[in-house]
Amino acid sequence: MRESYSPKQFQIPWPYTGAIFGPEEEEVVSRMIRDAATKRRPLDRRSPEIVEFENQFATYIGAEYGVALSSGGTALEVATRILGIGPGDEVLISALTFKATVLPIVLAGAIPVPIDIEYQTLNLDLDSLESRITAKTKAIYVVDYAGLPLDPEPLLRISREHGIPIVEDAAHALGAAHGNVKCGAWADLSCFSFQSQKNMSTLGEGGLLTTNSRQHADRARAVRNYDHDVQAGGNYRLSAVQCAVGIEQLKRLDTVNAQRRAIGRRMSAELRKIPGFVTPYEPEGVTHCYHMYPCRLDGSVFSTVRDTVRKRLWDEYSVGTSFQYEPWYEFPVIRSAMGEFQPCSVMDRVARELFGLPIFPGYSDDEVGYVIWSVKEVLASL
Numbered sequence: 001m002r003e004s005y006s007p008k009q010f011q012i013p014w015p016y017t018g019a020i021f022g023p024e025e026e027e028v029v030s031r032m033i034r035d036a037a038t039k040r041r042p043l044d045r046r047s048p049e050i051v052e053f054e055n056q057f058a059t060y061i062g063a064e065y066g067v068a069l070s071s072g073g074t075a076l077e078v079a080t081r082i083l084g085i086g087p088g089d090e091v092l093i094s095a096l097t098f099k100a101t102v103l104p105i106v107l108a109g110a111i112p113v114p115i116d117i118e119y120q121t122l123n124l125d126l127d128s129l130e131s132r133i134t135a136k137t138k139a140i141y142v143v144d145y146a147g148l149p150l151d152p153e154p155l156l157r158i159s160r161e162h163g164i165p166i167v168e169d170a171a172h173a174l175g176a177a178h179g180n181v182k183c184g185a186w187a188d189l190s191c192f193s194f195q196s197q198k199n200m201s202t203l204g205e206g207g208l209l210t211t212n213s214r215q216h217a218d219r220a221r222a223v224r225n226y227d228h229d230v231q232a233g234g235n236y237r238l239s240a241v242q243c244a245v246g247i248e249q250l251k252r253l254d255t256v257n258a259q260r261r262a263i264g265r266r267m268s269a270e271l272r273k274i275p276g277f278v279t280p281y282e283p284e285g286v287t288h289c290y291h292m293y294p295c296r297l298d299g300s301v302f303s304t305v306r307d308t309v310r311k312r313l314w315d316e317y318s319v320g321t322s323f324q325y326e327p328w329y330e331f332p333v334i335r336s337a338m339g340e341f342q343p344c345s346v347m348d349r350v351a352r353e354l355f356g357l358p359i360f361p362g363y364s365d366d367e368v369g370y371v372i373w374s375v376k377e378v379l380a381s382l
């Protein structure tokens, strides 16, 4: 790696694509279009690629069942519906997540309750979780933020002891694992997204729900296909062409994740030398998939400079960053569905300090070196 670069030597905008595509995906899409044109081959829900993708994905994760859906958001909606969450129910949700985890609860007329996070992991704080359980608690929604897997064991204990199901929002955690347990293998229902920025993508949009419950899988399949027997369903299907692409993407996932991990670790090795710069936590025994690279500027060292740093990285160095996510409990539509809630002081602090550096498996050594160098330059000149 070079020691020095010049400003704007590279353009590193925020990576709105996170997956790697190649000739295999191109070939499979072309073949399906050719077959539709020349053999009148249907491309709808009867196509074998859908079940094939579901089975391959579930096997890869180590879950019994997979149900392909049109997005990560619809997977969360379907999970919420099949758990029968409704008016008056409380659902405990990690304070740091995308609004897609929370809006299905609001849509169902239930009450979202934010649970504070740990400063180090940015994942749910277990003590806060247990203290918020009430007689009205209907479910717990957890998130493997940025691709750092949750430890299933204490969560399963809490779930068993209180008789409350867990929905895992694993949108960030494709292929991530705690020990040898992959995200998506242990919760009552786990929701994945294949949206464009994710570590694998089914042509820009897509989702999938995994579960070990036959009953849940059957319900999810019914709800995605206009169920009218048990509850009103809709069309939440993922197309056969997208599933065929998913099969190819799954073959690449471990390689893509290894590339992301190598980049993430290299950035951390350099950036953690800067006092007050907090890099993503990656404990022993955990396979982080670095969907994102969330870092923080410790307020006691840097005080209120996060937005200045982000702006200067973009204006002076063409390095795009993100802020994922603002506290969801401050959004008006969600807030109006909530009752009184305990403050989330760690999340409030993280919201002032957090930003994401760009990470993409296709970056060259120099592009990664340039991002590191740019961050050092900006922080040294504050």
Ligand SMILES: Cc1ncc(COP(=O)(O)O)c(C=O)c1O
Pocket (backbone or CB within 6 Å): 071, 072, 073, 074, 097, 098, 100, 101, 143, 169, 171, 172, 192, 193, 194, 195, 205, 206, 207
């Ligand atoms: C944590 C989280 N949950 C859910 C979603 C929703 O997924 P989708 O965009 O596929 O609806 C996303 C992102 O897109 C996400 O980051």
